[in-house]
Amino acid sequence: MLIIGVSLICTSxxxxxxxxxxxxxxxxxxxxxxxxxxxxxxxxxxxxxVGDDPSEVQINLDAKDTKVKIxxxxxxxxxxxxxxxxxKSAKVVLLDGSVAEINRPPGIEFIGDEEVFFDxxxxxxxxxxxxxxxxxxxxxxxxxxxQINFDENNVFFVTKAKVI
Numbered sequence: 001m002l003i004i005g006v007s008l009i010c011t012s013x014x015x016x017x018x019x020x021x022x023x024x025x026x027x028x029x030x031x032x033x034x035x036x037x038x039x040x041x042x043x044x045x046x047x048x049x050v051g052d053d054p055s056e057v058q059i060n061l062d063a064k065d066t067k068v069k070i071x072x073x074x075x076x077x078x079x080x081x082x083x084x085x086x087x088k089s090a091k092v093v094l095l096d097g098s099v100a101e102i103n104r105p106p107g108i109e110f111i112g113d114e115e116v117f118f119d120x121x122x123x124x125x126x127x128x129x130x131x132x133x134x135x136x137x138x139x140x141x142x143x144x145x146x147q148i149n150f151d152e153n154n155v156f157f158v159t160k161a162k163v164i
Contacts (some may be wrong), residue, residue: 023047023083023153024058030146030157031082032068040068042146046101046108046156057101057108068161069145073135079128084150092118092131093163095143099158101104108156110145 031043043063049056070076078092097112118131144161147154 001134024060025084026054027155028081030078032070032144032146033077033079034070035074035076038069040066040159041069042066042144042157044155046099046154048108048154048156049152056113059101060117063158066097066159068159070133070144070161071164072133072137072139074133075130076133077128077130078146080148081127082148082155083148084153084155086124087122087126087148087150088122089149090118091116091145091147091149093145093147094133094137094161094163095145096140097143099143099145099156107146108154115142132161137163 024044024047027044027047029043032040032042033057043060044064045060045063047060067150078090080087093110094115094117095110095112097110097114100111102109115134115137117134117137118129120129122129140163142161142163144159146157148157
């Protein structure tokens with residue numbers, strides 16, 4: 001009984017002192033709003049730490065796979081909340097491939113063809129930004145990846161997207 005109690009206390013202290021360990025559950029879904037007003041909630045899928053130990057990647061096994069439908073040339077609004085403070089930058093990618101965990105920053109790698117249609121620094125108080133889907137992208141099924149970067153964390157939201 002004493003050993004179990006000590007183990008739980010140590011695990012709890014580790015979770016409080018480790019920015020990655022316990023926080024993916026505390027990240028709210030982000031919202032993508034299309035020009036027609038349709039909104040999609042996307043759960044965070046991966047949380048990676050920036051720094052000396054890039055192997056610290058947490059995977060959200062409870063993330064729901066929302067299917068997003070977007071049009072070529074359409075402006076989408078991405079809004080989010082964060083437990084990490086002010087964001088530094090964001091990136092939005094349509095990926096024809098897969099996402100893999102790696103042992104170097106940012107902790108996640110895109111494998112396949114990617115069409116980046118937003119990759120910019122954000123104002124420190126930003127909680128939303130607008131991105132325009134490329135006119136050149138082929139119609140089809142992709143993974144939509146939204147990466148939001150903070151001082152010590154990168155949050156990746158991944159879901160299926162149909163480009164029409």
